[in-house]
Amino acid sequence: MIDLHSHTDQSDGTFTPGELVAEAVKIGLHALAITDHDTMAGYAIAKPLAADAGLELICGIELSTRFGGTSVHLLGYFPCEAPSAEFMAWLGFLQESRRDRNRRLIEKLQSLGVDITLAEVEAKGRSLTGRPHFARVLVEKGYAKDIQDAFDQLLDESARGYVQRHEVPIDEAIARITAAGGIASMAHPVRVAKNDWEKLAKYVGELAGMGMQAIEVFHSDHTPENVAYYRSLAMRFGLAMTGGSDFHGGNKPSISLGTGLRNNLAIPDGILLSLKRLVGGAQKA
Ligand code: AMP
Ligand code: FE
Ligand code: FE
Ligand code: ZN
Numbered sequence: 001m002i003d004l005h006s007h008t009d010q011s012d013g014t015f016t017p018g019e020l021v022a023e024a025v026k027i028g029l030h031a032l033a034i035t036d037h038d039t040m041a042g043y044a045i046a047k048p049l050a051a052d053a054g055l056e057l058i059c060g061i062e063l064s065t066r067f068g069g070t071s072v073h074l075l076g077y078f079p080c081e082a083p084s085a086e087f088m089a090w091l092g093f094l095q096e097s098r099r100d101r102n103r104r105l106i107e108k109l110q111s112l113g114v115d116i117t118l119a120e121v122e123a124k125g126r127s128l129t130g131r132p133h134f135a136r137v138l139v140e141k142g143y144a145k146d147i148q149d150a151f152d153q154l155l156d157e158s159a160r161g162y163v164q165r166h167e168v169p170i171d172e173a174i175a176r177i178t179a180a181g182g183i184a185s186m187a188h189p190v191r192v193a194k195n196d197w198e199k200l201a202k203y204v205g206e207l208a209g210m211g212m213q214a215i216e217v218f219h220s221d222h223t224p225e226n227v228a229y230y231r232s233l234a235m236r237f238g239l240a241m242t243g244g245s246d247f248h249g250g251n252k253p254s255i256s257l258g259t260g261l262r263n264n265l266a267i268p269d270g271i272l273l274s275l276k277r278l279v280g281g282a283q284k285a
Contacts, residue, residue: 002267003258004033004058005075005187005216005244007251008042010127011062014249017046020257025053027258030269033058033244035075038094040083041127058272059083061091061177062187065170067203072170073187075216075242076177079275087180094168095128101165102129108163109134109154114143131155132251147251171210178211183278185214185242189230190221201233208237213278218243218267220260240274243267 007013008020015023017034020042024032032055034043043059050057059078064071076083106118116137124133135150144150154161177184186192186207193199204215217230218241234241245265247257259265 001029001258002031002033002269002272003029003244003247003265004031004060004077004242004267004272005035005062005219006032006247006257007036007062007249008034008046009249010039010042010045011036012128012130012132012248012251013042014251015247017042018049019249020247021046021049021053021055021057023257024050025055027256029055029258031056031058031272032257033060033077035060035062035244037062037064037128037130038091038098039127040088040091056272063094063173064165064167065173066167067170067207070192071167072192072203074170074173074177074212075185075187075214076173076180076182077185077214077242077275078180078182078279079272080279081181083180083182087176087182090176097166098128098130101163102134104163105131105134105161109161112154112161114138114154114161116141116143170207174207174211178213181279183214183240183275184212185216185240186212187216188219188221188246189215189233190219190226197229201236204233204237204239208239212239214240214242214275216243217241218265218271220245220255220265222264240278241271242275243271 008017036042046057061076063074065074120137121133122129124136135147138144138150144153174184215234245255245257245260247255255261
């Protein structure tokens with residue numbers, strides 16, 4: 001069993017890279033991909049720890065991209081070789097645009113009478129500060145009763161505190177991942193096109209045409225019907241299948257590493273082998 005979608009406290013998870021590696025070893029995973037949002041800092045910290053523990057660790061990333069009028073999460077996998085220096089520099093640019101959003105979000109919240117500072121929020125994050133860190137400060141300071149309430153009242157796209165963040169056009173994200181030697185996979189397709197299966201098929205076809213090579217068939221949020229349909233899309237468009245729990249630790253307590261939501265996942269090792277074949281590195285592994 002493997003898990004190709006997980007987050008550390010370097011983005012919006014709660015487990016340190018070391019704790020995540022330890023959990024993967026404890027449950028007997030054969031391979032783990034760390035796919036933090038916009039940063040590979042968690043992977044870099046985990047890498048020597050995984051090597052010591054005999055766990056195969058895969059370098060990954062999750063990017064928020066713009067596709068037409070909607071936001072689509074895109075996973076990038078580098079199963080054999082590290083991404084290029086150019087790609088790493090580009091991630092630095094994405095992190096800077098996030099900092100810019102965070103500054104504007106603080107100003108917006110202050111204009112709504114919410115008294116929090118950027119320093120307080122950044123103290124919650126590690127490499128990257130995101131809205132979940134804002135949510136925690138809002139709860140601590142009594143502006144919301146829990147994390148969900150903070151999103152509903154202030155941080156969600158539909159809420160009054162929302163400010164937009166620069167999102168990379170998806171064609172650019174796909175091109176950059178593949179140019180850097182990686183594989184681009186559509187993350188949790190269940191959140192794209194809101195279960196309009198015809199529309200999703202059209203989107204997946206377009207993205208395959210742009211060079212996207214995979215789709216996340218297995219995910220904690222997917223029903224058996226979802227899995228069957230996404231598998232058929234993979235076949236139809238000649239895409240590889242990826243899968244993972246999207247583990248965030250205490251930020252999504254119902255999701256377990258490896259086994260997902262109430263044991264709805266058991267991703268076979270062959271999934272990773274197919275990805276390695278795609279980047280021509282199966283013989284090296
Ligand atoms: P950011 O990338 O900083 O804009 O934050 C995005 C993260 O916030 C997502 O990965 C989710 O974990 C979380 N999030 C976004 N919208 C909601 C929501 N409505 N309710 C709860 N969590 C949310
Ligand atoms: Fe997340
Ligand atoms: Fe996501
Ligand atoms: Zn994720």
